[in-house]
Amino acid sequence: MTDLAVAFEAFHFIRPLVLILLPLIAVIWWAVRKGAVRDTPVVAGLAPHLREALTLGVDQRRRLLPIDGVAAVLGLAILGAAGPSWTRVPDPFVAQTAPLVIVLKVAETMEGTDLAPSRLERAKQKIRDLLELRAGARTALVAYSGTAHSVVPMTDDPSVMQPYLQGLTPDVMPEDGDDAVAALAIAQALQAKEPSPGGILFVTDGLDTTQISALTVDDETSLAALAMLPDGTADAGLDAAPFLVVPATPDDADIRKLDRSLNAAYQRALTQDGDQPWEDRGWWLAVPALMLALPWFRRGWTMRWAIVLVLGCGLWQPGTARADGVADWFFTPDQQGQIAYQRKTYDRAADLFADPMRIGWALYRDGQYAEAAKTFARIDSADAAFVQGMAHIKAREYRDGIAAFELTLQRDPDFPGASENLETAKTILSYVEEAREQSDTGEEQGIGADDVVMDNTDARGADTELEGGDASEALLSTDQWMNTVDTQTGDFLRQRFAIEAATQ
Template identity: 60%
Template sequence: MSFGFSMSGLALFAEFFHFLRPWLLLLLPAVAGLWWLVRWRGAGRELPEAAIAPHLRAALTLGRSDRRRLRPVDGVALGLVLAVLGAAGPTWSRVPDPFVAQAAPMVIALRVAPSMAGEDVAPSRLERAKQKIRDLIELRAGARTALVAYAGSAHSVVPMTGDAQVVQPYLEGLAPDVMPREGNDALAALALAQGMLARESAPGGVLLVTDSVSGADVAGLDAAAGSLAVLAVLPPGTGDAGLDALTLPVVALTPDGADVAALDRRLNAAFRRALAEDGDQPWDDRGWLLAWPAALLTLIWFRRGWTMRWAAGLALGLLSLPGGARAEGMADWFLTPDQQGRIAYERKHYPEAAEHFTDPMWQGMALMRAGRYEEAAQVFARLETAEAAFALGLASIRNHAYRDGVRAYETALARDPDFPDAAANLALARRIVDYVETAQEQSDIGEQQDMGADDVTLDNEENRGQETEVQGEAGDEPMLTAEQWINTVDTDAGDFLRQRFAVEAAQAQ
């Protein structure tokens, strides 16, 4: 799936902006007429010029010099206009679905070549590229991301995942010496990335992070401009013939986060469009945004001579309309905890959102987005809805509590047999549990005693396989615990990637 990075947020706003209650806009002509009557009725008749001297005429005429000044009715009219517009329910986006990531799936294709080891960008081009990738993944918290490395050949490093912790060690292990062949085959990386995106259910994009592009690849990359953006890892004032020849957006490296923010906006433009076209979610009423300037305008009504109680009553009446221009239900001009939580959630400040939410469902989703799966599971477990049981299953699986996940999905189906995706997730969770227990059943503790386990116990709820508890013999050398033994295993991601890439390159040949 592809989309255009050229679609700006302003274009999306213009395309989807509408009013949920447009019939309330009929009040605008009434407000305009009322303003005109009050504003100009005090003009009065002007004295004949021949009847009185000009200086006396100017001194005896009231209201003439006030016509161009700001009068109470002007502020009242503006406040009423804002109140009417807010009550009409302006909107341009859907209410976010807590079960769906609010960012587009993305494949990051990173060039890993000797030129990327250059130190003209501190600490090096490659390390700066990794920093930018980490910043982008953090900004897109919870979004599905995959990583591809390329030089003379392209290789999948990490498949699509919503867990940023999975990407981190493999990203750190990338270095020029892990690549089987030197070169700059950006088209191979693009083809591999597009294959990953084709398996996603939502529109996504490819981010090419490189310091150069081969002239032979320019045409192919431009042909994918609808789904491709480029981050040029070059020092300021430095160019590359291939990068300069591209017509698709190329974002220059910046010392702050401006480049990352620009890439995120371009990546999510069409994704937000797809979400806006999704009719399953209600439109997000943004009328409350207009309540704030309307409220500020009422402050001038406390000035001496500016009080207009009838206008204040009318404005408050508009603001109190059901679903109207209130700060999502606020009556005293202050946001409720749930409203503050929603704002933090939409800004991807998930830990802060979890602290604000009093709605347990939203609080649990915020905790899960923040990676606090155990706490999220505790919140969902207190609710008795199919939706909460489904969310409990998600939190349990992500917390590696697979049996709890199975039970949660079973509960969701018991509460609602037709709950979307519950049956599929239950089958997947059962396969995971069966795989874990089968692996344990096939293990022979007698053959493992020489590994030196010291009081190791594994979960075996169905008693499949032998009990996994082993005691060291007296007089032997101090035996390693499971954690200590695992820490002695060489887990260098660079060595693993070097071997895997070499095998893939040989198979391709």
């Protein structure tokens, strides 16, 4: 299923009752146009060809009249007011991109240099570009040749995948070959752990024709392949594949096409989610309506009553008008903020939004957790209190987070996730305070903390000052620590794959 098919399936009007005005506009248009069109007068004793040449307005029925433009503009205005929609407002706490498992073929055939610098290196470049395009969406990596192995499980941090991707070469694989079926089984197992449907992408230079019939997935999982072959080179397995196969291109057109296709099933699932409101797309019709209104400036096309009606409708629109720029002529502040939000410029989106809830979302996604918590605190709803608690936890303000989750349950005792998050926040706070008490008494905890958190409003334990030498003498930087590790990623993968192959 493509994005277009998903949009057609979800298309509807948010305010369908407004469409009742369309027949009224059609009746008015017909009455005005009929009165404006005159019948050809009959003049006795005048030849037909002379009568046609000397009579004005004979072709009036066929040409456009001012009422035609007015009716078209009003029709577009009514359609826009009805609220056409086919997507939901993005949930800032849910990834808008499907989880994806990338299955990379790491065999001797991928060492071919007909794609510079080689098929395998070009495939790695394409995978990096895809990771950048997906902007931190959950992605896993599987490698296969004669055997198949999970390289990196699902992660939303693309930097984790980079060293493993670099270490994949044919010599780290236990056997050379083309066992795509085993790779698909591992990819499906990784996808099964995800709560939402996703996709599987084969990055390969060919498929075994005897395995094509086994390369199938369920309806909720998208399957596609990126063919790492030069122009004019074909592969019988890829040609017979029952799923989308996209040839590698010099630019990013191939990965963009694959991303749209693999994301279609996920977008359909998000559309069917009833929690988020529908996104009003009626403003899209403003541009064609304005273009059709341009002839009103011509002499003979002016219809003052229509202009008054359109201006009246414009003045009736709710909200506070702003004159900050040309964009304010066409888009509301929330629409401008939504555009910035979709472009992932969350700080600008927070400045543009007028809706406090959306402002808080944008601040949260931008990492401004303290400001987001203050924004949500001014909204009297269970949703706002819940996200306020999440923001406090992200800012390591655990007591404030506990209070926010308790407020959520006061407003809505059945709010999903509030009880679980409340218990988790209490557990974290208790762990931090116990660790502080044990550090004061000299006891060893056994599990270190990643960050030092100062949250001791109960005055449990005592502040302790430790004396020691220069910390820079004992602690190594990340680069220094990495330089002390002799084992390369490829060596690690070779040993791991060999053990897995021996135990299979």
